[in-house]
Structure formats: structure tokens, C-alpha cells
Amino acid sequence: MIEDIELETLINEVYEYYGFDFGSYSRASLKRRVNRIYQLDGFSHFEQFLSKVRYDPEYFRHMVDEITVNVTEMFRDPSFYKVIRNQILPLLDAKPFIRLWHAGCSTGEEVYSMAILLKEAGLLHKSLIYATDINVKVLETAKKGIFPLRMMKEYSENYRDSGGKEDFSNYYTANYGIAKFNEDLAQKMVFSQHNLVSDTSFNEFDVIFCRNVLIYFDNDLQKRAINLFDDSLALLGFLALGTKETIKYSVSPGKYKQLDREKIWRKIR
Amino acid sequence: MEKDQINSHFKVLIIGGSAGSLSVLMQVLPQLTAIKSFAIVIVVHRKSTDEQTLEKLIDLKSVVKLRQVEDKVRLLPGFIYVAPSNYHLLFEKNHKLSLDTSEKVNYSRPSIDVSFESAAEVYKNLLIGILLSGSNADGTNGLKAIQKEGGTIVVQNPETADMPFMPNNAIQNMTPDYVLNIPEIIQFICTIGN
Numbered sequence: 034m035i036e037d038i039e040l041e042t043l044i045n046e047v048y049e050y051y052g053f054d055f056g057s058y059s060r061a062s063l064k065r066r067v068n069r070i071y072q073l074d075g076f077s078h079f080e081q082f083l084s085k086v087r088y089d090p091e092y093f094r095h096m097v098d099e100i101t102v103n104v105t106e107m108f109r110d111p112s113f114y115k116v117i118r119n120q121i122l123p124l125l126d127a128k129p130f131i132r133l134w135h136a137g138c139s140t141g142e143e144v145y146s147m148a149i150l151l152k153e154a155g156l157l158h159k160s161l162i163y164a165t166d167i168n169v170k171v172l173e174t175a176k177k178g179i180f181p182l183r184m185m186k187e188y189s190e191n192y193r194d195s196g197g198k199e200d201f202s203n204y205y206t207a208n209y210g211i212a213k214f215n216e217d218l219a220q221k222m223v224f225s226q227h228n229l230v231s232d233t234s235f236n237e238f239d240v241i242f243c244r245n246v247l248i249y250f251d252n253d254l255q256k257r258a259i260n261l262f263d264d265s266l267a268l269l270g271f272l273a274l275g276t277k278e279t280i281k282y283s284v285s286p287g288k289y290k291q292l293d294r295e296k297i298w299r300k301i302r
Numbered sequence: 303m304e305k306d307q308i309n310s311h312f313k314v315l316i317i318g319g320s321a322g323s324l325s326v327l328m329q330v331l332p333q334l335t336a337i338k339s340f341a342i343v344i345v346v347h348r349k350s351t352d353e354q355t356l357e358k359l360i361d362l363k364s365v366v367k368l369r370q371v372e373d374k375v376r377l378l379p380g381f382i383y384v385a386p387s388n389y390h391l392l393f394e395k396n397h398k399l400s401l402d403t404s405e406k407v408n409y410s411r412p413s414i415d416v417s418f419e420s421a422a423e424v425y426k427n428l429l430i431g432i433l434l435s436g437s438n439a440d441g442t443n444g445l446k447a448i449q450k451e452g453g454t455i456v457v458q459n460p461e462t463a464d465m466p467f468m469p470n471n472a473i474q475n476m477t478p479d480y481v482l483n484i485p486e487i488i489q490f491i492c493t494i495g496n
Binding site for chain 1: 351353371372373374386388389392393394395400401402403404405416420423
């Protein structure tokens with residue numbers, strides 16, 4: 034197990050050697066993640082671990098991939114997707130072109146969930162879904178649209194609870210323990226690396242999703258990320274966060290209007 | 303500044319449980335009157351889609367006020383906090399609560415071990431951990447961590463637990479400070495403020 038002071042040393046070294054800044058990450062979670070990889074990779078001395086990170090860029094990338102949390106689900110929080118389906122998509126219908134951004138998309142389960150909703154609403158053909166993450170490895174998985182077959186029972190229940198009426202298994206082909214999602218869903222997806230800590234706004238969007246990513250940041254970085262989303266959101270666009278996250282402390286009151294009790298805010302000025 | 307320092311020295315009671323623990327909580331919590339000097343944090347295994355049932359039930363049964371757990375809310379004495387479903391609950395050094403959606407631990411999210419270990423690091427000898435009924439090994443490692451940091455640990459007497467596996471597993475792997483039945487747990491909590 035590493036000590037607090039060692040964690041701070043690691044954060045400083047990583048910033049100095051690679052320019053990746055984990056200084057504004059929530060410490061409780063970051064420390065668990067670093068301890069996890071430290072133990073998984075069989076280190077017993079912090080110095081040894083630190084010099085591996087410092088001098089082996091390959092290992093550094095592996096560490097970043099492992100300390101960022103990449104657990105995600107399709108249709109996580111079905112009631113959230115129900116609101117997207119019933120309240121948000123009808124409002125986007127009138128637009129000639131719809132741009133969406135999944136920030137911190139991980140392995141892409143929520144991106145495919147959204148593509149399914151857009152397809153069912155007849156909007157996918159005029160949509161473009163940007164999906165970004167700091168972790169390049171998860172983006173490779175997301176591009177392929179291949180998820181574990183054992184998860185499909187839970188996902189199809191989530192899908193149904195979110196108001197889905199189709200046979201969920203029509204959206205993928207099952208094969209040797211994997212579910213490969215239909216390629217037409219991925220046609221409108223663009224994947225690229227983006228770091229919410231250091232990168233800037235790159236387009237203007239009608240909907241931005243960033244669910245259960247801000248929980249890993251401290252309040253200052255949360256504020257910065259939300260400002261980045263604000264800069265990237267069209268007027269009357271929507272920002273969707275995780276069920277326990279808020280923009281309350283980050284934007285001036287009156288600029289956004291919350292949808293009922295969901296963690297979805299509309300930019301009204 | 304001085305006030306902050308005083309406030310940051312409060313005790314934390316963290317209660318973990320799984321199957322069979324809800325009925326214990328429903329016997330214990332209504333017996334508590336205002337708690338001024340400590341905070342109560344409850345981490346129980348629950349369905350991933352259970353959004354608020356547990357919170358509503360506790361709010362209804364207890365005179366101690368419930369604070370909704372959202373990301374980075376401040377832990378304050380005098381309130382009950384409940385780990386939300388489908389997140390791990392962690393403790394920051396600045397007394398804020400953090401949430402985490404990483405892998406399940408002991409097939410559970412929230413995991414009792416994760417919260418106990420994290421709270422132990424921050425609250426050390428000011429932490430009291432109670433492990434209740436359950437049919438899974440979650441909680442044992444967390445209790446060990448609390449003990450290592452100088453906190454106090456209590457295990458529900460397995461003979462009084464609907465599901466004795468969880469408290470038994472703890473007792474077999476360590477020596478708790480107290481093994482208590484339900485009325486004794488109520489008495490014990492009432493003395494924490496003294």
C-alpha cells in the first residue's frame with residue numbers, strides 16, 4: 034500500500050515527465066486505483082514503481098488506463114434514458130442536424146445506448162455522436178461495439194425499463210461470449226482522445242453527456258470541466274450528468290434550467 | 303478557522319450490513335434521539351436500481367435527520383448518510399464524501415470493505431464500525447482496517463442475525479471490541495456521544 038505522500042510524489046512526477054495532471058483528481062478514489070495497480074503488478078517498493086512509471090512510457094500508459102475508472106453500463110439508470118427518449122429527443126426533432134458529445138465515454142456502452150434511442154426516434158441519420166475519453170485503449174473497444182454477452186440480460190432489462198419496445202437482441206449478434214452491436218449504430222459515431230483536464234472545447238453540441246466522470250474530480254476541476262461544457266453547448270442545448278452530480282456550484286444561477294428531478298440541465302441563456 | 307478545527311474532530315459511526323440488516327436498522331435507528339457529536343454512515347447492499355426506498359424508510363423512522371448523499375457533500379455530525387445504490391462511497395481528508403463507480407468488490411457496489419477502509423484512513427481512532435447481518439464476506443477486511451487505524455469495532459452477535467455468515471466471518475478473522483445483540487447495539491450507540 035502506498036502512503037499519501039507517495040501518491041503526491043507520483044502525481045508530481047507524472048505531471049513533470051508526461052504532462053498528465055492528476056493533481057485535481059479526488060484523492061480517495063485515486064489512491065484506491067493506484068494501490069490497485071501497484072498490487073496487481075506486484076510492486077512492493079514505491080521507488081521501484083515510481084521509476085517504472087517514470088522511465089517506461091509504455092508502463093505509464095498502462096497505469097493511466099488502469100487508474101481511470103472504466104466501468105460503465107448500457108442504459109445505466111433507465112429512468113434517465115426514459116426522460117431522454119420522451120422529453121429531449123422530441124425537442125431535437127426539428128433540428129436539421131444534431132450534434133452530441135459523450136465526454137468520458139469509456140468503453141462506449143452509453144454511446145451505443147444513445148445511438149439506439151436516436152435510431153428508434155428516427156433521428157440517427159441526421160446525428161453525429163462524438164465520444165471521447167482520456168484512455169485510448171477503451172476507445173478501441175468502444176469503436177468495435179463489442180460487449181460481454183453475459184451483460185445482455187441486464188442491459189435488455191434496463192432497455193425495457195427505459196421505455197424500449199423492440200427486441201433488444203435485434204441490436205447485436207451474439208458470438209462466443211460477446212455481443213457485437215450492429216454497425217449501422219456506429220456509423221454516426223466519431224471517437225477521439227480528449228482530456229477534460231487539459232484540452233479545450235472543439236465543437237458546439239446540442240447535447241453533452243458526462244455521466245459519473247466528475248465524481249473523480251475535486252471541486253475546482255469539476256468547475257473547469259463544467260465551464261468547458263458550457264463553452265461547448267449551443268443555446269437551448271442539454272447537459273446530462275450522473276445521478277449524484279450537479280452543476281449547482283459551477284455555473285451562475287439562471288443560466289441553466291433543470292429538467293424535473295433528473296440530472297439534465299438546459300442552457301437557457 | 304478555529305471553528306473548522308473543532309468541527310473536524312467529530313466521531314463517525316459507520317454501519318455495514320447485507321441480507322437481514324434492514325430489520326436491525328429499523329429496530330436501532332428509531333431509538334436514537336438527536337446525535338450531536340457524531341455522524342452516522344450506513345452502507346448496505348441493495349439493488350442497483352433501488353434509488354431512494356432505503357433513504358425514505360430511514361427518514362421516516364428516525365428523528366435524526368437524513369442528508370442525501372451526492373458527490374462531495376460534506377460529512378457533518380448530527381446527520382445520517384446512506385451510501386447510494388450502484389456507487390462505492392469514499393471519504394476525503396477534507397470531510398467530503400466521494401462516489402466511485404469502479405468494479406464491484408465482494409460482488410457488491412456499494413461495498414462495505416471499500417467504505418470502511420476509506421473511512422478508517424481519514425477518521426482513525428474517531429471511527430466506530432458496526433457490522434450487521436449478511437450472507438457475504440464483505441465487511442471483514444474493512445473492520446480489520448478500522449482496527450489497524452485505532453478505531454473501535456462492533457459485530458452483531460451472529461446468533462441474533464437473520465443471516466449469521468457476515469458477522470461470523472468477521473469474528474473468525476479478527477477480535478472485535480464488542481459482539482452485541484440488538485438492544486446492546488442501541489445502548490452502545492447511545493453512549494458514543496458521551
